[in-house]
Amino acid sequence: MDGSAQIRRLDRADVDHCLRLALDRGWACERTKWNVLLDVGEGWGFDDRDGELGGAVILMRYDDVAFIGMLLVRARLGRRGFGRALMAVALERAGPATVLLYATAEGRPLYERLGFTEHAAATTYEGRWQSKMPAKTAQCFTPAQLSAGLFDQLVAADAQAFGSRRESLMRGLLRRASGVAVHRANNNLSFAIAWRNIDIVHIGPVVADTESGALAVVGALAGQGRMARIRIDVPEVGPFTGWLSAVGLHVTDRTPLMRRGYGNAFAGLSKFYALAMQATG
Numbered sequence: 001m002d003g004s005a006q007i008r009r010l011d012r013a014d015v016d017h018c019l020r021l022a023l024d025r026g027w028a029c030e031r032t033k034w035n036v037l038l039d040v041g042e043g044w045g046f047d048d049r050d051g052e053l054g055g056a057v058i059l060m061r062y063d064d065v066a067f068i069g070m071l072l073v074r075a076r077l078g079r080r081g082f083g084r085a086l087m088a089v090a091l092e093r094a095g096p097a098t099v100l101l102y103a104t105a106e107g108r109p110l111y112e113r114l115g116f117t118e119h120a121a122a123t124t125y126e127g128r129w130q131s132k133m134p135a136k137t138a139q140c141f142t143p144a145q146l147s148a149g150l151f152d153q154l155v156a157a158d159a160q161a162f163g164s165r166r167e168s169l170m171r172g173l174l175r176r177a178s179g180v181a182v183h184r185a186n187n188n189l190s191f192a193i194a195w196r197n198i199d200i201v202h203i204g205p206v207v208a209d210t211e212s213g214a215l216a217v218v219g220a221l222a223g224q225g226r227m228a229r230i231r232i233d234v235p236e237v238g239p240f241t242g243w244l245s246a247v248g249l250h251v252t253d254r255t256p257l258m259r260r261g262y263g264n265a266f267a268g269l270s271k272f273y274a275l276a277m278q279a280t281g
């Protein structure tokens with residue numbers, strides 16, 4: 001790596017730099033996503049000689065698990081050790097945590113060299129909703145309507161399903177969410193968060209005790225924005241994904257989940273129906 005490049009902490013003022021960096025690699029201009037990530041995650045990056053961001057990475061730390069996402073190095077600086085240097089900072093900051101990441105084909109060789117192995121995969125579903133509401137109805141809220149007590153319940157349900165508490169991610173996501181759906185049955189709480197990412201309504205996380213709870217909350221949010229294109233990133237293919245296909249969504253991508261370390265990651269996966277986003281789990 002070029003000795004003059006200093007890796008520095010990124011903050012919210014770097015959003016435009018991150019967007020230009022993403023564009024340089026042909027990635028979409030995902031302002032909402034970067035805003036959430038720079039708000040609640042640890043961003044690291046370095047400036048190139050022209051004062052542009054030369055590379056970036058985001059680290060999300062939750063208890064004994066960490067997620068790494070948005071690793072990018074400007075194309076003209078590629079294959080010179082910058083990606084490895086950014087990963088070294090993120091891994092050092094992650095400490096003894098089990099580190100997870102969703103890997104692009106381009107990132108994979110670097111992650112394998114760093115000891116990551118494939119563990120599972122996320123399947124991305126996209127499309128327009130073509131179904132009536134499911135039989136079970138969920139209650140929809142705007143983020144401003146959520147009481148502190150209900151927020152605490154959502155954080156607790158997410159922690160139980162994901163395996164680690166993610167209060168600050170939930171708070172950051174809700175700050176920019178368009179809606180939240182909640183469904184209760186037999187003291188079991190299911191919920192989903194919808195947030196707009198460019199021209200797509202991203203639904204996630206989705207946490208539910210049963211498949212019918214998951215269907216109810218996703219159906220309620222999707223039904224609200226009937227004309228919008230929807231995206232859901234599902235950590236495991238099962239009956240739920242069959243239902244997503246049945247309502248008109250189709251698979252647009254499959255992204256391997258890679259892991260380093262062997263902690264209690266994704267402990268209660270059976271209740272975790274959709275990721276918040278790939279960068280955060």
Ligand SMILES: CC(C)(COP(=O)(O)OP(=O)(O)OC[C@H]1O[C@@H](n2cnc3c(N)ncnc32)[C@H](O)[C@@H]1OP(=O)(O)O)[C@@H](O)C(=O)NCCC(=O)NCCS
Binds near residue numbers: 070072084102104
């Ligand atoms: C992935 C990415 C960040 C790598 O950054 P980089 O600065 O080019 O990587 P480095 O130069 O630090 O390479 C690190 C190691 O990975 C290897 N490597 C990197 N890219 C590789 C590739 N495409 N094929 C094979 N090996 C590769 C290098 O040879 C190097 O190995 P070594 O240290 O043992 O010699 C960069 O290619 C990029 O921004 N890609 C587009 C965005 C993306 O897909 N990011 C990953 C998101 S999960």
